[in-house]
């Protein structure tokens with residue numbers, strides 16, 4: 099290894115780390131991470147699931163998981179994750195006052211990330227889902243250089259602007275030798291409230307991108323108002339309306355992620 103590069107070191111107690119990333123902001127990355135983590139717990143209740151929010155500037159997990167307390171410290175000065183829906187969560191949002199802006203330089207962001215990676219008492223976790231900031235920046239590079247990552251999920255909307263940056267993200271992860279588990283096509287269409295036909299809002303074909311980067315579209319998630327309203331209330335759609343089409347789609351996606359991890363475990 100070149101001098102000065104950090105060494106990849108597991109997070110104590112954590113078996114598998116899955117990143118959720120997107121090129122563009124606002125495409126539903128946190129929504130995907132939250133519904134994936136809660137789906138994994140619903141599908142495999144015996145497993146321990148963690149959700150780590152590494153978006154230091156715009157943490158969404160406290161709102162989406164309805165967690166607003168400050169973590170306790172263990173006697174070894176490690177932060178105890180907060181738990182909801184059976185998922186252990188950690189976020190910068192637990193450590194700063196709600197609504198307060200984070201005005202930090204890069205170095206401070208890296209120190210915060212180090213804290214989130216190394217000073218959390220996860221105890222024992224089978225799958226740690228890591229929500230990342232939008233784009234491909236310092237945080238992504240630091241994650242890849244510091245912790246072993248089983249795979250990454252790319253989230254995009256079927257819109258040229260989003261697809262283009264997703265491709266750049268994919269190339270970055272490929273260069274860094276992080277396996278791409280697949281793509282989530284979010285807001286993939288909207289159901290007409292009168293005739294139920296699918297309206298393709300953005301109209302681009304994400305499967306072409308998937309083919310180009312040698313992966314697959316794991317799941318299409320429609321644009322559905324209830325995803326936003328339940329998410330804003332701190333209840334992921336897979337918990338709020340487990341039988342709706344979107345919740346089934348998220349669970350289906352969760353099964354594919356489990357399959358991917360089990361394939362790694364079985365060599």
Ligand SMILES: Nc1ncnc2c1ncn2[C@@H]1O[C@H](COP(=O)(O)OP(=O)(O)OP(=O)(O)O)[C@@H](O)[C@H]1O
Pocket residue numbers: 120122123124125126127128129130153156158230231232284285319320321322323324325326327329330
């Ligand atoms: N399929 C969907 N249907 C309806 N609303 C959605 C859907 N996916 C996400 N949203 C809503 O869109 C908004 C943005 O979603 P989210 O915060 O998950 O995106 P993000 O990519 O993580 O954003 P950021 O760039 O801030 O990290 C949220 O209000 C969320 O509830």
